[in-house]
Amino acid sequence: MDKTLRKARRANVKRRQKNVRAWKRFALDGGLCAYCGHDGGSHLTVAVQPHFYRPATREESGDGRVTLYTHRIGAERVVLVRRVAVARDAEIVTAYCTTCAARLRTSQALCFQQTHGVGEVIGINDKDTD
Numbered sequence: 028m029d030k031t032l033r034k035a036r037r038a039n040v041k042r043r044q045k046n047v048r049a050w051k052r053f054a055l056d057g058g059l060c061a062y063c064g065h066d067g068g069s070h071l072t073v074a075v076q077p078h079f080y081r082p083a084t085r086e087e088s089g090d091g092r093v094t095l096y097t098h099r100i101g102a103e104r105v106v107l108v109r110r111v112a113v114a115r116d117a118e119i120v121t122a123y124c125t126t127c128a129a130r131l132r133t134s135q136a137l138c139f140q141q142t143h144g145v146g147e148v149i150g151i152n153d154k155d156t157d
Contacts (some may be wrong), residue, residue: 031135032071032123049074053119053139060124062138070138070143074117080108080148083108098148108148 035042050067051058058066080096087093088107095107120141127136 032073032121034071046072048115049119052116053122054142055140060122063124065124065126067124069124071123071125071135073121074119076117077114079111079113081150083107083109098151100151105108106151108115
């Protein structure tokens with residue numbers, strides 16, 4: 028799978044702020060990447076907030092103020108689930124260094140990649156009856 032990143036075509040203030048905050052948490056030592064030593068301006072990053080889902084309780088199912096989602100188990104079973112926040116802020120999950128890439132004569136060089144469980148449902152298996 029190709030994970031090549033490109034700079035955004037249009038400026039988005041919220042996305043830029045989110046990425047700046049995530050970079051500050053990622054690069055603790057003066058804003059430099061711990062893996063290659065370059066600053067955040069030479070990196071293309073992806074920052075996401077990890078989230079999981081859990082089965083909704085009976086009280087939540089009847090409450091119209093709670094946002095619930097449907098999760099399919101097999102072809103005929105649908106379960107209501109609720110999102111669980113596992114992190115307060117977005118975290119860097121991928122960081123590519125363009126400075127290192129230029130030195131290596133390639134389009135991008137991967138500095139960091141973290142696997143997040145995004146969208147996983149916890150607490151449900153195929154044998155559950157309720």
